[in-house]
Amino acid sequence: MYALYNLGILLYGAGIRLAALLGNKKALAWSGGRAEWASTLQRAIEAKGGTWIWVHCASLGEFEQGRPLIESLRERHPEYRILLTFFSPSGFTIRKNYSGADHVTYLPLDTPGNAQKFVQLVQPFAAFFVKYEFWLNYLSALHTSGTPVYLVSGIFRPGQVFFKWYGGRFRKALGNFKLLFLQDTNSFDLLRNAGVPEEKMIVAGDTRFDRVGSIAASAETDPKLAAWCGGDRVIVAGSTWPEDERILLPAVADNLLPDVRLLIAPHEIDESHLNDCLNRIHATFGKDTVVRYTQLEETANPTAYKVLLLDTMGQLSRAYRCATVAYVGGGFGNGIHNILEAAVWGTPVLFGPNYYRFREARELLALRGAQSIRSTEELSAALRHFLLDEHARKTAGDHCANYIRTQSGATSRMLFHLESTGDAPLFP
Secondary structure, eight states: OHHHHHHHHHHHHHHHHHHHHTTOHHHHHHHHTTTTHHHHHHHHHHHHOSEEEEEEESSHHHHHHHHHHHHHHHHHOTTEEEEEEESSHHHHHHHTTOTTSSEEEEOOOOOHHHHHHHHHHHOOSEEEEETTOOOHHHHHHHHHHTOOEEEEEEOOOTTSGGGSTTOHHHHHHGGGOSEEEESOHHHHHHHHHTTOOGGGEEEOOOHHHHHHHHHHHHOOOOHHHHHHHTTOEEEEEEEEOHHHHHHHHHHHHHTOOTTEEEEEEESOOSHHHHHHHHHHHHHHHOGGGEEEGGGGGGOSOGGGOSEEEOOSSSOHHHHGGGOSEEEEOOTTTTOOOOSHHHHTTTOOEEEOSOOTTOHHHHHHHHHTSEEEOOSHHHHHHHHHHHHHOHHHHHHHHHHHHHHHHHHOOHHHHHHHHHHHSSSSOSOO
């Protein structure tokens, strides 16, 4: 199994390099960002000196999940440097200048040689992997070096490789973690039944709740967005894909009352995707009804446009603030995106049918703070319900806000165990 894993890693790297040669932009960023990684990393480590804590995130979503812990470590233990690595270009591109880390870079491909060289250069005091990251060679190199490794907000499901007959090497790799901070008791039970010692596992919760709570507490009003809203009710559709938009736009058109607006934020914001979205908006509402967020400053009368296309990164979580009702995309594809970013503002949340892998979606549905829809007709009815019935809207929104509050605190629980628990806490 280990030989097949390493072969798969090499084939993956070769495939990315081939795609880069053929001009794929994401592959170019992935491959180019790892060029001469060792010398670049060595210069950064030597220039800043000190003792390093390494935090690894796959992409932007995992970064947001790990961010509360990163910032708490920075505040409470400023004597350590923080190295932040990403696997995907989307996370690195957006957060390469993140001020909470001393150095941000790509994670080199998980070959035995790369892993050993990386750990040798950094010599981390501790390593934190966020949610799904289980790179066998890095875990082995860290174990060999004696570096304590922690999993942050891990979540496990029966279908994962750890619980397959052929997953012995991955189950063994879990032993390289000093502590597995888990999101829920289901993960705890799965791992215990797979042979992971109970003392290695702590159900700390999901740090995403802490992150969205922090965003809501510190968010400032966006004057451009406020000017466009103009006091009207707003449907905010975030992280949408074409499959969402084909359901969403006709449903919104059915409910576009004089004081109702639509803010739509596509998940992909390259020009090709934005133009496709604009074409769908034009076909549904007309060409003179939509304005891009980046054009608002040069718009004399922003309220003249019923539809706002959010064409920038990093603003969606705060844009949900103006939502009367929110729709979160992805549910007609591989799975819904982050519904917590909307729920924290006390707004009802709607999404498509592919939500079963997400505990927060199941729990908000049970609380009646959220609703899953399967068609334009169902979405139209749900929008109408929340737009016309203020009591229903407020009740559902309160369920969402209360849910966020009751689920928060994972970061504090992790810090408690890192700082004061057991015979050898990480930070005595």
